[in-house]
Amino acid sequence: MTEPTPKNHGSGFGRATHDRTAHNDGASFGLTRRRALAGGALGVFSAAVLSACSGNEQASKDSSASASPSKTFSPQVTVTPEANAKEVNPVVPVSVTTAEGRMSEVKISGGKDDVKGHVSEDGKTWTSDGNLEFDTNYTIKYTVTGDKGEHQSQSSFATVVAANEADAKINVQEGKTYGTGQVIQIDFSEPVTNKDDIEKSITVTGGGAAPGLFRWYSDTMVRYRPQDLWAPNSEVTIEANILGKDLGNGQIGNQNYKVTFKIGEKHYAFVDNNTKSMKMYVNDNMVREAPVTLGSKDWPSVTGKLVILEQAKKYKFDAKTLGLKKGDEHWYEPFEATNTSRLTDSGAFVHQAEPSAYNVVGVANISHGCIGLLPDDAEFFYDTFEVGDIVETQNTDYGQANPDNGYGDWNIPWEHYTDTSWHGNW
Structure with missing residues (x-):
């Protein structure tokens, strides 16, 4: 079947297309590369603990520290992440552990806020609380206190970069x-x-x-x-x-x-090409039956269940977005369709038919794949149905839309839903 390309506007009683990066009721979360503040922003997905931020096997001894240790008190100190580690996962805790004495002070700097933490009951391990920031260079400065004196040192690491x-x-x-x-x-x-x-x-x-x-x-x-x-x-x-x-x-x-x-309430519309009609249901009760005109033999309407993606009182349809030129058999002048509900990315809509088509609604199919209704019926549909409701079309002698051309997921049998190699009538 031929389907217009996304971002194109479809035809008069036919298809219009539109960039559905987000539907009218769509997502509020954009794809951006940004930093998550420590413990502040709610997070997205996943991250494996990289080798640089794993346990004590990767830990650094404070031999790499820049401060001079006390000659009389040089305890063995293990820092995680290890010194100069890169791409450290910001959700992995920072820890500083001493074999002798007690951790008396730990300060981690580099981010927008100081990193808080707590000391174990035996006083030998300090562990950070909360998450770090992405794409940040951190420095750990710590002090260990023992009977023989005080030991100070530091270590540095960097978290996952923005890329x-x-x-x-x-x-x-x-x-x-x-x-x-x-x-x-x-x-x-x-x-x-x-x-x-x-x-x-x-x-x-x-x-x-x-x-x-x-x-x-x-x-x-x-x-x-x-x-x-x-x-x-x-x-x-x-x-x-x-x-x-x-x-x-x-x-x-x-x-x-x-x-x-x-x-919301359950709304469902069933469109039958054999009767050129649409039956509208609210909570399983039929509330209206309306005549329709569907796609012509050259631009047939797809079959199956589709979900309303977006709605607009007015929507511009332009034949050029279907690859048509003035003088082509199926050319039409650009116009604004009324009471529109999009069903596919490629441009299948439910909408009010143009006045020139009123006399064929319920009699013949002349659209470019859309479902055309008379004014009162189109307004009733627009006012009753909402984004997320299902419209099912049958008996057009044409296949289904690809399930990712809109939300054709309800055309996939449950037992095959996770099997992306399974192919239905599209």
Whole structure:
């Protein structure tokens, strides 16, 4: 099937396209390279503990210290991370341990704030509390006090640089209301090769649903859906505890995310090309039946279940975005469609048909793949349905949209949802 390219606007009763980096109700988290302040920002994903910040086997002796030790008191001191370590994971605690005497003072400088810590009951180990900052050079200065005197020294290390930080964005916003078919999507700024570890770091609760499944569409994009639709009038919470996690290839997550969104009433629309009609349901009760015009034989409407991605009262449709030129058989002048609800990235919409098409609505198909309605029906649909609701189309003698062209995830049988090699009718 031919589908327009993303970022293009679709046709009159046909397809329009738009850059759906974030839907109208989409994500509030952008993909940026930024620093997570120590213990301050909520984190993203993962980070393996690099060799430079592992335990005592990698620890430094204070022979590398710049301060001169006391001639009468030179205890063996172990510092982790080891001296001059690079790419240290900011979530790994810093520790200073002495074999003799007691730790009397430890100061870590270099970040925006001093690093706090605590001393063990025996007084021999100081351990930092909270997280460090990314892309920061730190210096540890410490003092050990014993019967023979006082010993001072220092050591330095550097945390993960900005180039190895990873961010993410989630496609739902805090407190917003979505339909019962909303699919959760997380986009990562860097490729994820440690997929199992990242999945374990993400939890989805609520929504009246049993635990769902993940499906990876690429190394940078994963989706999550329950087996059945979310329960109407419920809440769903997503937690991605990926600060300090290793996504793979040394890319370290620099934030944690938590988003709670709401699920509204259950809305569902069934479009049948055989009857040229749309039946609209609210909480499983049919509330309206309306005539439609669908895609023509040259621009047929896709079949299957699709989720409303975004809505706009007005949306510009332009035939040039479909590769058409003035004089082509299917050319039309640019216009603003009314009461629009996007179903695919490539430009399938539910919208109000143009006045010139009113006489064929319910009779023939003349659009470029969209679902056209008469004005009153289009307004009712727009006012009743919301982002996350499902529209199902059947009997157009055409296949489904690719599941990542919009949210076609509900067309994938549950037993195949995690199997990216499985191919449906698209």
